[in-house]
Structure formats: C-alpha cells, structure tokens
Amino acid sequence: MKRITINIQKVYLLSFFILLMSCETDVTNDIDLPAAPKRLVIEGGVERNRENLNQKQKIRLTTTANYLSDENVEVIKDATVVITDGLTTYDLVYTADGYYETDELTPKINKEYKISINWKGEVYEGSDKLNEVPSFDRFYYEFEEETIFTDEGYFIKFDCTDPAGVENYYYYRIFVNGVFTIVPDPGNNMTLVESDEFFDGQKRIGINPNEEVSFVPGEIATAQQLGISKAYYKYLYQLFVQTGNQGMSFVGNPPPASIRSNIVNLTNKDNRPLGYFYATDVVTDTILIEELK
Amino acid sequence: MRTKIVVLAILFPFVLSAQQKFTLNGYVRDGESGEVLPGVNILTGNFEGAVTNDYGFYSIVLTGGKKKICLSYLGYKNLEKEILLNKNLKLDFELQRQYEQLDEVIINSAGENASVRSTEMSVVSLNSQTIKKLPPTLGEPDILKSIQLLPGVSSATEASAGFNVRGGSADQNLVLLDEATIYNASHLFGFYSVFNNNAIKNLKLIKGGIPSIYGGRLSSVLDIKQKEGNSKKFGGEASIGLIASKILIEGPFLKKENQEGKGSFMLAARRSYVDLFSFLSEELKDSKLYFYDINLKTNYALNENNHLFLSGYFGRDKFELKDLVGTFWGNASGTLRWTSILNEKLFLQTSAIYSNYYYNLDNLRSGSEHSWESNITNYNLKPRISWFINENNTFKAGLDLVRYKFQPGKIKPIKGSSINYQKFDNKYAWENSAYINLKQKISNKLSLQYGLRYSTFTRMGQQEINLYESGKPLSYDELNEIYEENEISGTKKYSSDKKIQSFYGLEPRFSLRYLINNKNSLKFSYNRMYQYIHLISNTTSATPLDIWAPSGPYIEPQYANQVAVGFFKSTESRNYDFNVEAYYKKLHELTDFIEGADLLLTENIETQIAKGKGRAYGLELQINKNSGRLTGWLSYTLAKSESKIKGINNGKYYPVNNDQLHELNLVGFYQHNKKWNFGFNFIFGSGRPVTYPIAKYEQNGLVVAEYNNRNGNRLPVYHRLDLSANFKPRKNSKGKWIFSIANIYNRKNASSIYFKEISEVNDVEMATGITEATKLTFFGIVPSITYEFKF
Structure with missing residues (x-):
C-alpha cells in the first residue's frame, strides 16, 4: 500500500525552516563501536524469471562486520546449502565471492521453497512462497524537471493492472546499463515496495519504480517487477525504513531495530542469522533512452 | 487516642464548631483590567486564610467581630482592610499593580509563603509576563519551551511535538486550554507550541499529587487559562517578529459611563510567515509553510452571582510542496462555562466543551493523487460544586463526562487517480468519571487534601x-x-447502541502538608492515574501524524502510581524560596510498538502493539529568587526513566527516549533601568539515549545496521546559553524592542546521532558501501528581533 503514502520523511526534511538552521556533522571518528561476534548473513532466493525460466539460482553467504570499519564483509566459502520444494532437493555449489549456485532448479508458482544451510556445525533453515506477478501493460520513459526530491532526467514509467481479489505485494528493481542500482534513501520504503491494499484490482498508470534513479539519453534502462510474499514485503519495508534513517526526531528516525530474518538457527538460537531467503516471480522490461523532443 | 480524633476529624469534617461564625466571600480582581486573580492569599491571622480559586472567588468562614483582612499577591500592592463581621458578607476586592518596582519579573506570584503553606506539591506555575521575558529560543516566546526550564520537565529534542514530565511520554500529559483538551500542542513540527503567549493569562503544571478533579493521563496536567480581556477599557497589543506577527485586542462590552462593562472580550491572532523566505530558493518557490491561530475569550456577568464565559481556540498548520505533497493539521476547541455562587458557601461551575484535532495529508504526485484524513473529536460536560464548609474544610465534587469519536482514517482519490476510496471504521467511546475532593485543615500544622476519582471507559458501536x-x-x-x-x-459487528467493552478505574489521590514552622514545611503525595486513550507513534518523538487510539478489546488502559515527598522553605524576607522533591512512579500496561511496526495507514493498530511497564524516579530541586532587580531560578533534576517491554531490548529495562540523568537550568531576569531589562537562561543536561549499531551487513545492495540494545548509548552533553534584552525607547513609550540570541556560543548540540551509508558520490546518488556516523544539530546561534507595541 505504501507507494501512495508518499514519503513523509522527506517532506519534513524539507521544511525550509529546518534547512535554514539545522546542520550535520560527520562524527565517525569520534565514535568507537565495540566489536561484536560475526554472524551469518543470507542474501538471495529463488527467482522465477519469466524471460528466462531456467536461469541460475543464486544465494550469497557473508558475515557481519563492524559498522564503522572499512573492512569489507567476509564471504563464506565453506557452507553446505540445499534448497527443497518438498519433493526435490537441489544442492547449491560454491562458485565465487560467497555465491552458491544451481542450474537444476526451475521455479514454479505457488510453491514453497525451503533452504537449509550448514555452516560451522550449525544448521540454519527458512522458507518462502513464490507468488505470481502481473506483467507490465506498458513500459516507457518520461522526462521530468528537477524537483526538491529528485534530479531532472529521464525516468522509467510503466502501467500495470493489479489482479483483483488477491493480496499482492510488489518490489521494484532498476538496472542502469544492466547494473543493479539502488540508493539508500528515506523514500525507499514508500516507492520500492508496495502492497495493493488501496488499489486492489486497479489499472495504475505512470508508476515510477524508483524515483532516485534517472537516466540520460543513450543509457539502457531495465526494470523488474517482483511478486513477493507478505513476509518478504514486511522485511523489505523495514529494511528500507532502517536504511533511510535521517536522524530527525519527528520522522525518518524510527527506533533502531534489528531486522529479523526468516531463517532460524536450529542448533543455537542465540546465534541468529541475518538477511533473507525469498522466492519471487519476476517480470523484466528494457528500453533504450532516447532524447525526447 | 489522639490518632482516633484525627481519624474522626477526617471522617466527619462537618461536625465541628460552636462559636458564632459568618462567611465572607467574593471576588478578587486586578484594579486595572478588571480580570479576576486566581491564587490570591487572603489572610486574617497567622494561620487563618484562604486562596482565591481559578475564577478569583474566595469564601472564608470566620468568627464574628472586628477583623483585619490582608490580601497579598506578588506584583500587586498589599491590601489591608478592617471589617466588622456580624453577618454573612459578600466583599469584592481590587488589587493595584505595583509600578514603582519597574517592570520586574515576578517568579512566584502566589507569593507570601504560598508554596510552603499550600498542600499542593509538584506544581509549577508561570504567568505570561515571565514567559515573555525569557529569551525566546526561536524568535517566539513559547509556553512549552518555557516549562522545560522547570525541574522534571524535558523533551526528546528541540523539535518534538510535546514535552515529557518525570520521564513520561508526551501523550501522558493532559493539556487543557480553558478546560478543553488539546490533542497536539505543536506547530511547525514541534518547534513552536500552539499557545499564543499574548492570549495566555497563566499556566499551571501539575507533575504529582494530581487532585481528583483531573484525570485521563498518567503523567501530568498542564492547565492553561486564557486572558479574559479588560473589562474597563479597550486596548490591544501587537508584535512583529521574524517568525510570526501577533495582534490582540481586548475590552469591555455593554459598558455604561463610569462603570465596568457587564462583560469583556479578548481576541488574539497570530500567523507565521517562514514561507515568505521561500523565494530565496528556486525549488521552494511554489511551496507553502505557515501556521496561524486564533484565540477568543469573552465573559459576561449575568448578575453579581452568575457569570458566563465563552472561550475558543482554532489553529492550523499548512505545508505544501507543489505537485508533491500537502499537509494540513490543527486543533479546534470551544468552552462555554457558567459559574454561579449559589450561596455564600456554595460555588457551582459547569462547562460544556468541544475539542477536535484534525489532520490531512495529500499526495499530489501524478498517477497516485490521494488525500488522507484523520481526526478525533470529543464533547465534554464538566459540572463541579465547591462547598466551603467551614474554616477548615473545602469540599469539591463533580462529574467529567466525555464522548469521543475517533476517525482513524479515510483515503480518497483526488484528480481522478486510481486509488480506491476507503474508510476505516470510526471508533466511539464514553469516558465518564465522578470525583470528590476534600481539603482539610487538621491542625495549624497539618493540612490534607484527598479525594477519589472513579473513571469508566466504554467503547461503543457502531x-x-x-x-x-x-x-x-x-x-x-x-x-x-x-x-x-x-x-x-472473523469479525463481530456491534450496532451503535451496543457496548463493545468497558473498563473501570478507581483513582485515589492524597496529599499532606506538615508545617514545621511558618517558613518550612514537609509534604507527601500519592496519586493513581488511569489513561484510556493512547497516542500511536513509531518515531522517536511524537509527530502531527500520530493517531490517538482508544482502549478496547485488544488495548488495555494504562495506569500509574506515583508517590512524592518534598521539603519547602522560604527565607525570612520571603525573597527566596526553595523546594526539593523526590518521586517514584510506576507505570503499567504501557504501549510500545513491536520492532519494525508499520503504523501509518494501518487499520488494525492492535497488531502492532506490544505491552510492558515502566518506572521513573528522581530528585528535583528548585531555588527561586522572587523579587528585586534580579529575579530568577535555579533548578536541578536527577532522574531515571525506564521501560520494560516484551520483545524490545531482549525483554530488559531500557531508558526511555527522553531519559536524562542530570538537568540543570539557570534562569534570570535583570531590570537595569526604566529602558532596559535583560533575561538569560542556561541549560545543561547529560546526554539523552541513542542506539548505536553493533554490526553491519549487506542486503539488496544496501548496507544495513544491526542493533542489539535499545537506547544503550548516550549523546554528548547538551548545553547552551540564551540571552534577551528588552528596550523601551522612552519611559512611557507604548512600543518596545525585544532582541534575543539563542545559543549564544553557537554550541552544536546533538539532537541525534545516526548511522547511515553514504548515498552520494560526486553529486551522483548511489549506494557506496561506505558507512558514517552523523550528528544532527537543529540550531546553532539564532538571533532574533521583535517589535511590540500596545494601543
């Protein structure tokens, strides 16, 4: 539902009044964060790509790092990863950079996928259900003037009809010349994910899947619409709320919270993993941006 | 045996006395404006006395004969009068303002030992003159910013809607403007309060020992009274400042030659114009940002025993960015009160009150234009009778009947967008209470005030x-x-005549004063409070878009118990007074939100609420210098406030957002000469809580923070110094200039420290993977200037 709610955080940030007087100081060097034990981080899931049903399925395993350190997150190479759909079990094989892959798995709509990870003698498990996503009715781009929130430039737009009578949850990804692009921004929880609560069954016109990413002529613009589960929607919503923290007391400053994974450590519950294992249906479209007269 | 007598005296306060006694009663007014004066001390001997009530009315029983009456009220000349009392007598007094003492600021206007002698404790009062002389933080004298200079009162940041009393949350304060509940006391996201200081006569903040006439909130009562208007002559004042301009007119009506009017009125208006500066920025030029408010009060004397008052408030904030977003919110309230002196011992008041808080949020972006609206309305009837039984006992009883209508939300498409119209169910409730309160003098040394409030809350269909x-x-x-x-x-339908659920609460209140001698007293108080409506907010402090939710099938009422002890002292010259108080408060059925709660546009709020408890304890100390060229106060608070909520902070106690261990305020006013006077305040507080991340990880291309302990870290200490100067060009000039500088040494106080991934490289927005800690400061040094004139 959240697209319609706009981005209140930004609204307040822009109160001129605050702009006139407030200021921000980088205090990174004044703060000493104690080291915490490293935890397992799961990122990835089963993606049913309409345009390529047999694409590789990938999961990335890494660990946590000290928040203010320059160190990169460590990748995990020595885990065992399997995914099962209840009938068949697929082994994922480590390739590089923390990725575990399989090309055996062809995802199916409405199936529940379960992941099982064995790392350092501890077993982690979690699951998600794959929900169907509607296709774009129309995929295009438009030029928009600069506003307070956004730069001027070309923005992807699409029209889409929400299936009536079912709960749908959406997530949008943008690629610039084939490279996935995202900006940490307080508006993400309102734009990148949404529920159809207030537009169930409606044809929507002119959806901008990411207001932070604009294009210039000559670039190839790609957008994906993902059908996700309610649980993953809630996870992403929280993820975007927390990563959009702007420190303003009245908004954009949610009480800091740990974002709970759908994966559970069965061996030692206190050593909670982070991240998410999802199952999603994906539609993709691509367009070359040309100068509009 | 002795204790038995005391108990008997408590139980049967009415069976006393023998000698021939008479009642003296009447009103005390300001000799210049004709406004009634509440809290005036009327003494007829060392220990026999009375204090005028909120409407300036007093009633006192005395043995017959020749009596010397002495009235005292700081800032006014003492009035002494000899009377012969051989029958019940109605006598009104007028007090004359003290002008020879220049324009000095009176700190404790009830004065003359009142704080030592009163059974009240944990109470602070400010009048609008004091507030006006305080250096304005951001260009405007402000009630809510001023009360934060008093012990036990704080706020989470400079820009939070509301204030916190003894560690309680902002929604635990009952804010009354002429008895009407104000649901959101802030303008401009909390930088200013909705109260136009020019229209305010005085305010009283009760932090503990709350009398049974008040109820409905856990932590405090802020009782604000508007000016009634001058009943002798027309006049007004206006001021022009950088942030806002104000005008007030007042005067009598139905006035006959050489007489006071049968009534008087006060009308005040204020509007801010921050947005006038928006032309400075190309991007902001079609934007709107302003607030305005209107205050009205009139009173009319039906006859010498019956008065009618009508007061009202209307305020709105508007914020709009063209083609993007608009919001509009504010309070409206109206109070009609009738006070009647039934006989020399009975005073009856009845108020009918309307109060509303409304907000709307428009999304103006093409494709998904819609408007979102929410509001809360109540109708309230408050009859109360005061019975001045005899010289030792005053009894009050009354009802407090409230009908609520909550409209949690309505969403509708605008400009033909594809949003479906949807309306969340309205919620209806009754909050009805009955109370009794007795003020009783047991001996010359011991006075009690005790009472009981029985509150009920009933959720009704439809x-x-x-x-x-x-x-x-x-x-x-x-x-x-x-x-x-x-x-x-499934769902269960309730029709409009059906009860959904009821709650009851028995709220005992008690306070005791023991006079060690005429200059020193000890006090003790206990109160239990119930709160049936809750403010639903998922940011670190309240915002205009928070929703009030009533108790019901899945949300229990909150309740709290508080005890406090205090020592009060005044010096021989009565120029200084001193008090120290310690309190302990326990809060139950507190609501907080489950981690990652999603509250905006959520109909089933109950699915987002976790429950827990809280505790707060502290020590408060205040020294006042009440009169002279230099007046002011020093206050110090040592406090701790914590919550324990299942699912937050691993189920362990954690400090609340406004928790501050030490807080020190030094406030002073100095009258230099007839042209210049100065004000200053210095604030020093230990750092408020903040949560630092324990780790980072990557997800969806972003760096995410992992947290463990809620509010486990502290911000740096907060301190700043504000100064102001008032300048009157000539002795009798009607105009004056007010210069002020807030935060004079430009300290960059931290409103928050937050952690984020850097989102921009060379002006291009992108995720960078680089993390930083950022300190946010709301304001550095802020100069301001205001011109004010009377007419």
Whole structure:
C-alpha cells in the first residue's frame, strides 16, 4: 500500500525552516563501536524469471562486520546449502565471492521453497512462497524537471493492472546499463515496495519504480517487477525504513531495530542469522533512452 | 487516642464548631483590567486564610467581630482592610499593580509563603509576563519551551511535538486550554507550541499529587487559562517578529459611563510567515509553510452571582510542496462555562466543551493523487460544586463526562487517480468519571487534601471488531523472540447502541502538608492515574501524524502510581524560596510498538502493539529568587526513566527516549533601568539515549545496521546559553524592542546521532558501501528581533 503514502520523511526534511538552521556533522571518528561476534548473513532466493525460466539460482553467504570499519564483509566459502520444494532437493555449489549456485532448479508458482544451510556445525533453515506477478501493460520513459526530491532526467514509467481479489505485494528493481542500482534513501520504503491494499484490482498508470534513479539519453534502462510474499514485503519495508534513517526526531528516525530474518538457527538460537531467503516471480522490461523532443 | 480524633476529624469534617461564625466571600480582581486573580492569599491571622480559586472567588468562614483582612499577591500592592463581621458578607476586592518596582519579573506570584503553606506539591506555575521575558529560543516566546526550564520537565529534542514530565511520554500529559483538551500542542513540527503567549493569562503544571478533579493521563496536567480581556477599557497589543506577527485586542462590552462593562472580550491572532523566505530558493518557490491561530475569550456577568464565559481556540498548520505533497493539521476547541455562587458557601461551575484535532495529508504526485484524513473529536460536560464548609474544610465534587469519536482514517482519490476510496471504521467511546475532593485543615500544622476519582471507559458501536485465531492479535514467539501477527478469523459487528467493552478505574489521590514552622514545611503525595486513550507513534518523538487510539478489546488502559515527598522553605524576607522533591512512579500496561511496526495507514493498530511497564524516579530541586532587580531560578533534576517491554531490548529495562540523568537550568531576569531589562537562561543536561549499531551487513545492495540494545548509548552533553534584552525607547513609550540570541556560543548540540551509508558520490546518488556516523544539530546561534507595541 505504501507507494501512495508518499514519503513523509522527506517532506519534513524539507521544511525550509529546518534547512535554514539545522546542520550535520560527520562524527565517525569520534565514535568507537565495540566489536561484536560475526554472524551469518543470507542474501538471495529463488527467482522465477519469466524471460528466462531456467536461469541460475543464486544465494550469497557473508558475515557481519563492524559498522564503522572499512573492512569489507567476509564471504563464506565453506557452507553446505540445499534448497527443497518438498519433493526435490537441489544442492547449491560454491562458485565465487560467497555465491552458491544451481542450474537444476526451475521455479514454479505457488510453491514453497525451503533452504537449509550448514555452516560451522550449525544448521540454519527458512522458507518462502513464490507468488505470481502481473506483467507490465506498458513500459516507457518520461522526462521530468528537477524537483526538491529528485534530479531532472529521464525516468522509467510503466502501467500495470493489479489482479483483483488477491493480496499482492510488489518490489521494484532498476538496472542502469544492466547494473543493479539502488540508493539508500528515506523514500525507499514508500516507492520500492508496495502492497495493493488501496488499489486492489486497479489499472495504475505512470508508476515510477524508483524515483532516485534517472537516466540520460543513450543509457539502457531495465526494470523488474517482483511478486513477493507478505513476509518478504514486511522485511523489505523495514529494511528500507532502517536504511533511510535521517536522524530527525519527528520522522525518518524510527527506533533502531534489528531486522529479523526468516531463517532460524536450529542448533543455537542465540546465534541468529541475518538477511533473507525469498522466492519471487519476476517480470523484466528494457528500453533504450532516447532524447525526447 | 489522639490518632482516633484525627481519624474522626477526617471522617466527619462537618461536625465541628460552636462559636458564632459568618462567611465572607467574593471576588478578587486586578484594579486595572478588571480580570479576576486566581491564587490570591487572603489572610486574617497567622494561620487563618484562604486562596482565591481559578475564577478569583474566595469564601472564608470566620468568627464574628472586628477583623483585619490582608490580601497579598506578588506584583500587586498589599491590601489591608478592617471589617466588622456580624453577618454573612459578600466583599469584592481590587488589587493595584505595583509600578514603582519597574517592570520586574515576578517568579512566584502566589507569593507570601504560598508554596510552603499550600498542600499542593509538584506544581509549577508561570504567568505570561515571565514567559515573555525569557529569551525566546526561536524568535517566539513559547509556553512549552518555557516549562522545560522547570525541574522534571524535558523533551526528546528541540523539535518534538510535546514535552515529557518525570520521564513520561508526551501523550501522558493532559493539556487543557480553558478546560478543553488539546490533542497536539505543536506547530511547525514541534518547534513552536500552539499557545499564543499574548492570549495566555497563566499556566499551571501539575507533575504529582494530581487532585481528583483531573484525570485521563498518567503523567501530568498542564492547565492553561486564557486572558479574559479588560473589562474597563479597550486596548490591544501587537508584535512583529521574524517568525510570526501577533495582534490582540481586548475590552469591555455593554459598558455604561463610569462603570465596568457587564462583560469583556479578548481576541488574539497570530500567523507565521517562514514561507515568505521561500523565494530565496528556486525549488521552494511554489511551496507553502505557515501556521496561524486564533484565540477568543469573552465573559459576561449575568448578575453579581452568575457569570458566563465563552472561550475558543482554532489553529492550523499548512505545508505544501507543489505537485508533491500537502499537509494540513490543527486543533479546534470551544468552552462555554457558567459559574454561579449559589450561596455564600456554595460555588457551582459547569462547562460544556468541544475539542477536535484534525489532520490531512495529500499526495499530489501524478498517477497516485490521494488525500488522507484523520481526526478525533470529543464533547465534554464538566459540572463541579465547591462547598466551603467551614474554616477548615473545602469540599469539591463533580462529574467529567466525555464522548469521543475517533476517525482513524479515510483515503480518497483526488484528480481522478486510481486509488480506491476507503474508510476505516470510526471508533466511539464514553469516558465518564465522578470525583470528590476534600481539603482539610487538621491542625495549624497539618493540612490534607484527598479525594477519589472513579473513571469508566466504554467503547461503543457502531464498529466491526476483528476476531483473531488465538483470541489475540499478536503472539509472542519465545523461541525466536519475535511477535507473530495472528490471522483474522472473523469479525463481530456491534450496532451503535451496543457496548463493545468497558473498563473501570478507581483513582485515589492524597496529599499532606506538615508545617514545621511558618517558613518550612514537609509534604507527601500519592496519586493513581488511569489513561484510556493512547497516542500511536513509531518515531522517536511524537509527530502531527500520530493517531490517538482508544482502549478496547485488544488495548488495555494504562495506569500509574506515583508517590512524592518534598521539603519547602522560604527565607525570612520571603525573597527566596526553595523546594526539593523526590518521586517514584510506576507505570503499567504501557504501549510500545513491536520492532519494525508499520503504523501509518494501518487499520488494525492492535497488531502492532506490544505491552510492558515502566518506572521513573528522581530528585528535583528548585531555588527561586522572587523579587528585586534580579529575579530568577535555579533548578536541578536527577532522574531515571525506564521501560520494560516484551520483545524490545531482549525483554530488559531500557531508558526511555527522553531519559536524562542530570538537568540543570539557570534562569534570570535583570531590570537595569526604566529602558532596559535583560533575561538569560542556561541549560545543561547529560546526554539523552541513542542506539548505536553493533554490526553491519549487506542486503539488496544496501548496507544495513544491526542493533542489539535499545537506547544503550548516550549523546554528548547538551548545553547552551540564551540571552534577551528588552528596550523601551522612552519611559512611557507604548512600543518596545525585544532582541534575543539563542545559543549564544553557537554550541552544536546533538539532537541525534545516526548511522547511515553514504548515498552520494560526486553529486551522483548511489549506494557506496561506505558507512558514517552523523550528528544532527537543529540550531546553532539564532538571533532574533521583535517589535511590540500596545494601543
């Protein structure tokens, strides 16, 4: 539902009044964060790509790092990863950079996928259900003037009809010349994910899947619409709320919270993993941006 | 034996006395404006006395004969009068202002030992003159900013809607403007309050020992009274400042030659114009940002024993960015009060009150234009009788009947967008209470005030209530330490005449004063409070878009118990007074939100609420210098406030957002000469809580922070110095200039420290993977200038 709610955080940030007087100081060097034990981080899931049903399925395993350190997150190479759909079990094989892959798995709509990870003698498990996503009715781009929130430039737009009578949850990804692009921004929880609560069954016109990413002529613009589960929607919503923290007391400053994974450590519950294992249906479209007269 | 007599005296306060006694009663007024004066001390001997009530009325029983009456009220000349009392007598007094003492600021206007002698404790009063002389933080004298200079009162940041009393949350304060509840006391996201200082006569903040006439909130009562208007002559004042301009007119009506009017009125208006500066920025030029408010009060004397008052408030904030977003919010209230002196011992007052808080949020972006609206309305009837039984006993009893209508939300498409119209169910409730209160003098040394309030809260239809599979909306998964929302298994419909659920609360209140001698007293108080409506907010401090939710099938009422002890002292010259208080407060059924709660546009709020308890304790100290060229106060608070909520901070106690261990305020006013006077305040406070991340990880291309302990870290200490100067060009000039500088040494105080991934490289927005800690400062040095004139 959240697209319609706009981005209140930004609204307040822009109160001129605050702009006139407030200021921000980088205090990174004044703060000493104690080291915490490293935890397992799961990122990835089963993606049913309409345009390529047999694409590789990938999961990335890494660990946590000290928040203010320059160190990169460590990748995990020595885990065992399997995914099962209840009938068949697929082994994922480590390739590089923390990725575990399989090309055996062809995802199916409405199936529940379960992941099982064995790392350092501890077993982690979690699951998600794959929900169907509607296709774009129309995929295009438009030029928009600069506003307070956004730069001027070309923005992807699409029209889409929400299936009536079912709960749908959406997530949008943008690629610039084939490279996935995202900006940490307080508006993400309102734009990148949404529920159809207030537009169930409606044809929507002119959806901008990411207001932070604009294009210039000559670039190839790609957008994906993902059908996700309610649980993953809630996870992403929280993820975007927390990563959009702007420190303003009245908004954009949610009480800091740990974002709970759908994966559970069965061996030692206190050593909670982070991240998410999802199952999603994906539609993709691509367009070359040309100068509009 | 002795204790038995005391007990008897408590139980049968009415069976006393023998000698021939008479009642003296009447009003005390300001000799210049004709406004009634509340809190005036009327003494007829060392220990026999009375204090005028909120409407300036007093009633006192005395033995017959020749009596010397002495009235005292700081800032006014003492009035002494000899009377012969051989029958019941009605006598009104007028007090004359003290002008020879220049324009000095009176700190404790009830004066003359009142704070030592009163049974009240944990009470602070400010009048509008004091507030006006305080250096304005951001260009405007402000009530809510001023009370934060008093011990036990704080706020989470400079820009939070509301204030916190003794560690309580902002929604635990009952804010009354001429008896009407104000649901959101802030303008401009909390930088200013909705109260136009020019229209305010005085305010009283009760932090503990709350008398039974008040109820409905856990932590405090802020009782604000508007000016009634001058009943002798027309006049007004206006001021022009950088942030806002104000005008006030007042005067009598139905006035005959050489007489006071039968009534008087006061009308004040204020508007801010921050947005006039928007032309400075190309991007902001079609934007709107302003607030305005209007205050009105009139009173009319039906006859010498019956008065009618009508007062009202209307205020709105508007914020709009063209083609993007608009919001509009504010309060409206109206109070009609009738006071009547039934006889020399009975004073009856009845108020009918309307109060509303409304907000709307428009999304103006093409494709998904819609408007969102929410509001809360109440109708309130408050009859109360005061019975001045005899010289030792005053009895009050009354009813407080409130009808609520909550409209949690309505969404509708605008400009033909594809948003579906949807309206959340309205919620209806009655909050009805009855109370009694007795003020009793047991001996010359011992006085008590005690009472009982019986409150009820009944949720009524018409509404559909969700039923959940396991009987409750949330289950706590002990294994994974998370809340799981339960599925809705059905709904139950209630028609408008059906009760959904009722709650009851018995709220005893008690306070005691023991006079060690005429200059020193000890006090003790206890109160239990119930709160049936809750402000739903998921940011670190309240915002205009928070929703009030009533108790009901899945939300229990909150309640709190508080005890406080205090020592009060005044010096021989009565120029100084001193008090120290210690309190302990326990709060139950507190609501907080489950981690990651999603509250905006959520109909089933109950699925987002976790419950817990809280405790707060502290020590408060205040020294006042009441009169002279230099007046002011020094206050110090040592306090701790914590909550314990299942699912937050691993189920352990954690400090609340406004918790501050030390807070020190030094406030002073100096009258230099007839042209110049100065004000200053210095604030020093230990750092408020903040949560630092324990780790980072990557997800969806972003760096995410992992947190463990809620509010486990502290911001740097907060301090700043503000100065102001008032300048009158000539002795009798009608105009004056007010210069002020807030935060004079430009300290960059931290409003928050937050952690984020840097989102821009060379002006291009992108995720960088680089993390930083950022300190946010709301304001550095802020100069301002205002011109004010009377007419």
